[in-house]
Amino acid sequence: MTELAVISGGLREPSSTRLLAERLEASVRKELGTLDIAAGSSFVELRPLGHPIIDAMITGFAAPALEEAFETVAEADGVIAVTPAFNASFSGLFKSFFDVLPEETLSDMPVLIGATGGTERHSLVLEHALRPMFSYLHAIVSPRGVYAATEDFGAPAQEGSALGRRITAAAADYARLVQGCGSHQRRDAFTEELTSMEQLLGGSDGESRR
Amino acid sequence: MTDMQWGIFTVGDVTRDPTTGRTPSEAERIQDTVTIARKVEEVGLDVFATGEHHNPPFVPSSPTTLLGHIAALTERIILSTSTTLITTNDPVKIAEDFSVLQHLSAGRTDVMLGRGNTGPVYPWFGQDIRQALPLSVEHYGLLRRLWREEVVDWEGKLRSPLQGFTLAPRPLDGVPPFVWHASIRTPEVAELAAYYGDGFFANHIFWPSSHTQKMVELYRRRFAHYGHGTPTEAIVGLGGQVFMRRNSQDAVDEFRPYFDNAPVYGHGPSLEEFTSMTPLTVGSPAQVIEKTLGFRDYVGDYQRQLFLIDHAGLPLKTVLEQLDLLGEEVVPVLRKEFAIGRPAGVPAAPTHQSLLRARAASEAATPDATPTEGLTKQ
Numbered sequence: 001m002t003e004l005a006v007i008s009g010g011l012r013e014p015s016s017t018r019l020l021a022e023r024l025e026a027s028v029r030k031e032l033g034t035l036d037i038a039a040g041s042s043f044v045e046l047r048p049l050g051h052p053i054i055d056a057m058i059t060g061f062a063a064p065a066l067e068e069a070f071e072t073v074a075e076a077d078g079v080i081a082v083t084p085a086f087n088a089s090f091s092g093l094f095k096s097f098f099d100v101l102p103e104e105t106l107s108d109m110p111v112l113i114g115a116t117g118g119t120e121r122h123s124l125v126l127e128h129a130l131r132p133m134f135s136y137l138h139a140i141v142s143p144r145g146v147y148a149a150t151e152d153f154g155a156p157a158q159e160g161s162a163l164g165r166r167i168t169a170a171a172a173d174y175a176r177l178v179q180g181c182g183s184h185q186r187r188d189a190f191t192e193e194l195t196s197m198e199q200l201l202g203g204s205d206g207e208s209r210r
Numbered sequence: 211m212t213d214m215q216w217g218i219f220t221v222g223d224v225t226r227d228p229t230t231g232r233t234p235s236e237a238e239r240i241q242d243t244v245t246i247a248r249k250v251e252e253v254g255l256d257v258f259a260t261g262e263h264h265n266p267p268f269v270p271s272s273p274t275t276l277l278g279h280i281a282a283l284t285e286r287i288i289l290s291t292s293t294t295l296i297t298t299n300d301p302v303k304i305a306e307d308f309s310v311l312q313h314l315s316a317g318r319t320d321v322m323l324g325r326g327n328t329g330p331v332y333p334w335f336g337q338d339i340r341q342a343l344p345l346s347v348e349h350y351g352l353l354r355r356l357w358r359e360e361v362v363d364w365e366g367k368l369r370s371p372l373q374g375f376t377l378a379p380r381p382l383d384g385v386p387p388f389v390w391h392a393s394i395r396t397p398e399v400a401e402l403a404a405y406y407g408d409g410f411f412a413n414h415i416f417w418p419s420s421h422t423q424k425m426v427e428l429y430r431r432r433f434a435h436y437g438h439g440t441p442t443e444a445i446v447g448l449g450g451q452v453f454m455r456r457n458s459q460d461a462v463d464e465f466r467p468y469f470d471n472a473p474v475y476g477h478g479p480s481l482e483e484f485t486s487m488t489p490l491t492v493g494s495p496a497q498v499i500e501k502t503l504g505f506r507d508y509v510g511d512y513q514r515q516l517f518l519i520d521h522a523g524l525p526l527k528t529v530l531e532q533l534d535l536l537g538e539e540v541v542p543v544l545r546k547e548f549a550i551g552r553p554a555g556v557p558a559a560p561t562h563q564s565l566l567r568a569r570a571a572s573e574a575a576t577p578d579a580t581p582t583e584g585l586t587k588q
Binding site for chain 2: 054059
């Protein structure tokens with residue numbers, strides 16, 4: 001079973017960001033289905049984690065609800081991440097979540113990026129903000145992201161809605177990426193640190209221990 | 211014999227009292243620290259430990275100077291650190307400073323080593339924070355040899371070599387101070403402690419107890435792996451943080467402004483959230499007793515418990531009242547309760563005397579070992 005973690009940074013209820021995230025999730029599962037890959041998914045809504053995210057920045061550790069969100073992402077084989085565009089970038093809350101997410105969680109993780117905004121003039125936020133951040137985090141970012149402007153949600157579906165086509169195309173790309181990457185190997189920083197220490201001690205000056 | 215040692219550890223922060231707006235002077239804070247240490251002895255606790263910092267708003271940049279002074283004013287308590295920076299201090303100077311302190315205090319000295327996480331301290335002392343781990347390993351390897359071998363020839367990668375170096379003074383009775391390795395977060399420190407069979411001290415203040423449990427489990431398992439004994443024979447210390455008043459609600463009301471404005475976690479989680487997530491206890495002496503007794507449920511029976519009670523701008527008078535409560539009501543009960551059901555194989559907390567006895571016993575067991583003071587490798 002391929003597990004997807006869907007991260008939505010929308011702030012309002014109902015949220016167009018959540019709506020885009022849901023459409024991407026459904027489309028990706030459908031595309032995975034055509035590849036004979038069964039997929040499950042879990043949603044991580046950032047809005048209720050707002051306080052715990054800031055607390056984690058201040059204290060250095062995550063409250064149980066945030067820890068659970070970290071687990072969901074760490075256990076996933078793929079991540080769909082969607083944010084509203086604020087001031088020419090992702091929202092501060094969206095960025096903050098990834099600032100406190102334990103290092104290496106997204107290493108080698110296939111990620112599908114999406115963003116929403118008032119007008120289509122902000123669509124390059126995908127390429128100028130989301131893609132570089134996920135690249136920095138060593139994720140494998142799917143080539144096609146999806147940006148949805150408010151106007152996109154009003155387009156009649158029977159006219160082969162442009163948004164629907166973009167979602168399908170992006171989901172098809174991403175499904176092939178997830179297929180190619182296979183099951184995601186979780187990095188265990190605790191064990192990695194331990195191993196490097198063990199090697200360091202083994203290579204110390206050979207003084208006999210007690 | 212004291213199975214468990216009880217005491218306090220100070221960060222040494224000079225912090226504005228948020229309820230009065232008053233900030234003590236550095237001189238005042240240092241004198242207050244001495245008063246607190248003397249009170250630790252007066253109320254019958256066992257250990258006073260000081261942090262080491264090299265930037266404002268902290269005052270303890272020279273821990274052995276402070277502890278040497280306290281040694282002269284006390285007769286019984288163990289003087290320790292929380293922590294001594296093994297990365298940025300020269301191991302030769304650490305060996306010298308603590309040897310002198312050991313002699314001055316007649317063996318009432320041990321040391322807790324840590325890496326330090328203030329970035330700029332590394333370049334200030336000519337070191338590179340990216341080398342923190344190799345520095346810890348190399349410096350500590352040298353420190354051990356300086357305390358255990360009469361003449362040291364040493365060459366490493368991160369410090370100038372030593373040829374024919376003899377530490378002066380030699381450790382008291384040829385027995386080095388007991389070493390604890392302290393960590394907030396990193397498994398490497400637990401591994402270092404386990405490798406050498408030293409003590410492991412979990413900060414146990416800033417992170418949830420589930421994390422402390424994981425670290426102590428790792429340390430105990432690796433202690434056994436390296437052949438120092440069974441996991442229950444490993445030497446474990448814990449931090450902790452308490453604020454008490456006889457009436458629980460009074461404690462909460464009085465402590466809240468200090469908590470809300472505390473330099474480390476202030477303006478973050480609420481006091482209630484932090485209390486539920488971490489070992490912090492704010493309440494009556496009975497509540498502190500109950501929560502503290504629960505620590506051994508997740509770390510096993512252990513050897514040393516230190517509380518943080520003098521930070522975040524709390525005035526001296528309040529801190530001394532905390533010590534009265536600890537000494538009169540809390541620790542006597544905890545000593546009794548922790549003794550009940552403590553398995554026979556759990557070692558007592560290490561002291562200079564217990565290390566002397568252990569050495570005598572191991573020499574009796576291997577009569578052909580060279581008994582020359584200072585030459586015996588341990």
